[in-house]
Amino acid sequence: MTIELKNIGKSYDGNSWTLNGITTEIESGEFFAIVxxxxxxxxxxxxxxxxxxxxxxxxxxxxxxxxxxxxxQDRNLTMVFQNYALFPFLSVRDxxxxxxxxxxxxxxxxxxxxxxxxxxxxxxxxGDRKPxxxxxxxxxxxxxxxxxxxxxxxxxxxxxLSNLDAQLRGKMRSEIRMLQQKLGLTMIYVTxxxxxxxxxxxxxxxxxxxxIQQIGTPLExxxxxANTFVAEFFGTPRxxxxxxxxxxxxxxxxxxxxxxxxxxxGMDRDDYIVGVRPSGFSVEKAADRSxxxxxxxxxxxxMSIVELELDGGDEIRVTVDDEMNxxxxxxxxxxxxxxxxxxxxDKTGKLFAKGGSSNGTSRSEEEFVATAAR
Amino acid sequence: MEQVDQKKSLSQQLHDKxxxxxxxxxxxxxxxxxxxxFLGPSLLILSVFVFYPMIKTVWMSFFLTNSLxxxxxxxxxxxxxxxxxxxxxxxxxxxxxxxxxFVSILTIVLGLLLAQTASSKLKGIxxxxxxxxxxxxxxxxxxxxxxxFIFNPSVGLVNKxxxxxHLPVVNWLTQPGWAMFAIIVSTVWMNLGFTFLILFGxxxxxxxxxxxxxxxxxxxxxxxxxxxxxxxxxxxxxxAAIITLIDAFKSFGLIDMMxxxxxxxxxxxxxxxxxxxxxxNGNYALASTESVVxxxxxxxxxxxxxxxxxxxVTY
Numbered sequence: 001m002t003i004e005l006k007n008i009g010k011s012y013d014g015n016s017w018t019l020n021g022i023t024t025e026i027e028s029g030e031f032f033a034i035v036x037x038x039x040x041x042x043x044x045x046x047x048x049x050x051x052x053x054x055x056x057x058x059x060x061x062x063x064x065x066x067x068x069x070x071x072x073q074d075r076n077l078t079m080v081f082q083n084y085a086l087f088p089f090l091s092v093r094d095x096x097x098x099x100x101x102x103x104x105x106x107x108x109x110x111x112x113x114x115x116x117x118x119x120x121x122x123x124x125x126x127g128d129r130k131p132x133x134x135x136x137x138x139x140x141x142x143x144x145x146x147x148x149x150x151x152x153x154x155x156x157x158x159x160x161l162s163n164l165d166a167q168l169r170g171k172m173r174s175e176i177r178m179l180q181q182k183l184g185l186t187m188i189y190v191t192x193x194x195x196x197x198x199x200x201x202x203x204x205x206x207x208x209x210x211x212i213q214q215i216g217t218p219l220e221x222x223x224x225x226a227n228t229f230v231a232e233f234f235g236t237p238r239x240x241x242x243x244x245x246x247x248x249x250x251x252x253x254x255x256x257x258x259x260x261x262x263x264x265x266g267m268d269r270d271d272y273i274v275g276v277r278p279s280g281f282s283v284e285k286a287a288d289r290s291x292x293x294x295x296x297x298x299x300x301x302x303m304s305i306v307e308l309e310l311d312g313g314d315e316i317r318v319t320v321d322d323e324m325n326x327x328x329x330x331x332x333x334x335x336x337x338x339x340x341x342x343x344x345x346d347k348t349g350k351l352f353a354k355g356g357s358s359n360g361t362s363r364s365e366e367e368f369v370a371t372a373a374r
Numbered sequence: 375m376e377q378v379d380q381k382k383s384l385s386q387q388l389h390d391k392x393x394x395x396x397x398x399x400x401x402x403x404x405x406x407x408x409x410x411x412f413l414g415p416s417l418l419i420l421s422v423f424v425f426y427p428m429i430k431t432v433w434m435s436f437f438l439t440n441s442l443x444x445x446x447x448x449x450x451x452x453x454x455x456x457x458x459x460x461x462x463x464x465x466x467x468x469x470x471x472x473x474x475x476f477v478s479i480l481t482i483v484l485g486l487l488l489a490q491t492a493s494s495k496l497k498g499i500x501x502x503x504x505x506x507x508x509x510x511x512x513x514x515x516x517x518x519x520x521x522x523f524i525f526n527p528s529v530g531l532v533n534k535x536x537x538x539x540h541l542p543v544v545n546w547l548t549q550p551g552w553a554m555f556a557i558i559v560s561t562v563w564m565n566l567g568f569t570f571l572i573l574f575g576x577x578x579x580x581x582x583x584x585x586x587x588x589x590x591x592x593x594x595x596x597x598x599x600x601x602x603x604x605x606x607x608x609x610x611x612x613x614a615a616i617i618t619l620i621d622a623f624k625s626f627g628l629i630d631m632m633x634x635x636x637x638x639x640x641x642x643x644x645x646x647x648x649x650x651x652x653x654x655n656g657n658y659a660l661a662s663t664e665s666v667v668x669x670x671x672x673x674x675x676x677x678x679x680x681x682x683x684x685x686x687v688t689y
Contacts, residue, residue, distance in 0.1 A: 047586075050586075050590060051589075052586050052589060052590070071589070071592075072589045072590045072592070073589070073590065073591065073592025074592075077590065078590060079586070079587065079590050081583040081586070081587065082583075083581060083583055085581065085583035085584050085586065085587040087584065087602065087605070087606075088606075089605040089606070089608075098587070098588075098591055098593075099588070099590075099591025099592060099593055100591075102591070102592070102593040102594070102597055103592065146587075150591065
């Protein structure tokens with residue numbers, strides 16, 4: 001089932017938009033994630049697709065049929081909620097079967113569907129328990145089983161994993177993804193967690209400030225962020241955004257006198273923002289020169305996150321994975337150099353160009369010495 | 375080896391200590407004194423104002439008393455036998471049951487209806503929320519005067535409306551049957567504020583997602599109300615039911631001010647009869663006996679409610 005959103009907007013007071021100009025097409029069988037910080041309108045959008053709240057502007061089509069004014073039950077969809085929305089007074093079986101009886105489905109068919117759904121989420125032997133007797137993860141599975149039993153082809157999920165602990169979340173991520181593939185569900189999955197979106201989705205819609213920031217595959221979003229918001233939102237630790245000035249004489253982007261980046265063609269303005277992922281720096285202890293000071297270091301085992309203050313005043317986060325990590329000393333002087341890919345955004349935050357190369361340092365040692373000496 | 379032993383003995387010690395604490399042995403003497411010190415004030419107050427009168431009442435119900443309330447002759451269960459063979463008392467009991475039944479059911483049903491209405495997201499609903507709960511702030515005497523006016527046969531609102539609709543005019547508070555009706559209406563009105571408020575609170579605490587899930591499943595509003603709302607608020611409904619029932623059994627103020635048990639004793643409910651027997655007729659023994667019987671009735675009803683409803687309301 002394809003879902004088409006045509007210029008969807010939502011306004012509660014008629015003046016300001018909670019959501020505005022949402023247009024996209026979700027393919028049949030696609031895992032589509034809607035990501036954004038809290039308050040960006042992602043849950044509102046999901047509820048508008050579900051038909052739980054009205055749409056102020058635009059149209060929703062499912063398989064070419066206009067469903068904008070149809071009630072939720074006529075949209076052939078199901079929904080899993082953040083708090084699972086289980087009925088505490090019903091057994092697991094009755095929770096999964098909720099609604100089926102009301103639709104005059106015969107008992108045999110209900111039993112078959114419930115058994116099948118419980119089997120799929122490995123809860124067969126828990127059918128007679130009450131939700132309160134289950135762990136958080138199991139309750140979550142009951143909610144998923146209810147979605148499966150409804151036999152709807154579109155499944156909407158509203159932050160279904162955010163009430164679970166980190167370990168369980170990782171496990172449920174892959175389980176939900178596998179179920180979606182197996183059942184061929186068209187999934188719209190709302191989350192604030194960029195990791196969930198990256199790991200589960202076929203495509204991601206990034207929402208912020210009531211508008212779409214970018215729609216793309218996880219790879220596109222990560223490698224070609226449309227703007228600074230998207231760039232910062234995806235990737236842990238966050239991307240470093242540094243204000244830089246274009247130096248026409250050197251043809252360089254200067255962050256401060258000891259940190260510069262190569263330019264791309266077509267630069268004309270003075271001010272840009274350079275985005276560098278924490279892995280996009282090389283940091284070393286150099287005897288004769290330095291341009292930064294260690295502010296904090298977090299040792300994570302396989303790598304360390306080091307916060308450094310550049311001499312120009314900017315703070316950057318860098319990931320380093322050599323053996324020496326654990327003895328990064330606070331206040332230690334370091335030499336920071338760009339290494340590999342960086343992004344150039346214009347003053348409004350829009351991506352202007354992607355710079356650097358993926359293989360090694362983009363600048364030679366001599367160049368650095370030259371600029372440092374200047 | 376030694377180290378292991380030491381560890382063992384330490385854990386053993388801890389275990390011993392823990393079990394002593396949990397069983398409650400080994401509390402030193404001065405701990406007991408402290409406990410008494412803290413319990414003292416409430417024990418004293420409860421003893422003077424609850425336990426002593428309670429025991430005295432039971433004790434007096436086995437005696438005959440003089441006009442000063444002093445017990446004179448021990449008569450065993452004779453007071454109880456007299457009571458249950460007195461048709462006046464049995465009529466009182468019947469009236470009380472009718473009253474309690476209607477008051478409880480109407481209060482709960484109307485309270486729920488108001489709470490459901492106030493839960494809707496209409497404009498200006500805040501005003502109604504305040505209005506619905508406002509009877510909580512009205513004292514019994516004020517309410518009684520208010521309803522006396524409304525039921526007044528010549529200038530009362532009810533009869534004015536009846537006249538306007540060309541219906542027969544009724545002497546509400548002096549006509550048997552209608553007096554009970556008037557008392558029930560007034561009591562329900564008095565109770566409604568509190569019942570509304572706690573049921574409204576309960577409705578507000580039902581997660582919205584349950585209704586959203588129901589809407590997606592496509593079940594009707596009716597089904598949502600009976601299969602989601604009612605079970606979800608059942609603990610509060612249970613609480614409200616017990617409170618209303620006990621309150622109704624104990625009704626006194628409105629009856630005293632509106633009908634004084636009349637006409638012809640049709641609104642002479644159990645509590646009012648106790649008051650009459652003790653303080654108007656000076657028959658303290660009989661009043662004590664009636665008090666004991668009323669206490670037992672309330673206890674039995676509360677127990678029955680717990681037995682039948684408790685299972686359904688815990689989830």
